[in-house]
Amino acid sequence: MRQFLRNLGYALEGVGYAARTQRHMRFHLFAAAAVIVLGSWLGLSPGEWIVVVLLIAAVLSAELINTAIECVVDLVSPDYHKLAKAAKDTAAAAVLITAAAAVVVGAILFIPHLMDKLGL
Numbered sequence: 001m002r003q004f005l006r007n008l009g010y011a012l013e014g015v016g017y018a019a020r021t022q023r024h025m026r027f028h029l030f031a032a033a034a035v036i037v038l039g040s041w042l043g044l045s046p047g048e049w050i051v052v053v054l055l056i057a058a059v060l061s062a063e064l065i066n067t068a069i070e071c072v073v074d075l076v077s078p079d080y081h082k083l084a085k086a087a088k089d090t091a092a093a094a095v096l097i098t099a100a101a102a103v104v105v106g107a108i109l110f111i112p113h114l115m116d117k118l119g120l
């Protein structure tokens with residue numbers, strides 16, 4: 001149990017590090033909070049909440065892995081190297097693809113609810 005709590009603490013330190021140092025992570029956290037508030041207001045179904053939670057987890061995880069890769073690249077290759085560039089660019093692409101998918105799926109889920117709510 002103590003080991004589990006220690007590991008949880010390290011994981012939370014990782015989230016804190018990413019939130020402190022990565023502007024994109026702060027944006028993703030803010031967007032996740034906004035989506036949760038909007039979803040509560042719109043009264044999403046349990047199935048829709050499952051999709052929303054999985055998408056939020058996917059985007060935040062992608063950003064955390066991207067941050068980890070940036071840290072390792074900066075540690076081992078502070079000078080320009082084409083492999084360092086490839087590592088950072090592909091990690092950033094993973095975040096981009098995940099976030100783009102979240103926006104598309106979010107629009108498919110939320111737009112009909114919003115139209116209903118606004119009587120359109």
Ligand SMILES: Nc1ncnc2c1ncn2[C@@H]1O[C@H](COP(=O)(O)OP(=O)(O)OP(=O)(O)O)[C@@H](O)[C@H]1O
Nearest residue numbers: 022023070077078079080081082084085088089092
């Ligand atoms: N050591 C390096 N060698 C080659 N290219 C690099 C290196 N470091 C960064 N780059 C290039 O610069 C881009 C931006 O890198 P940077 O480390 O500033 O990341 P970032 O995506 O802007 O994240 P952050 O917001 O944390 O600065 C990378 O995607 C990569 O193309």
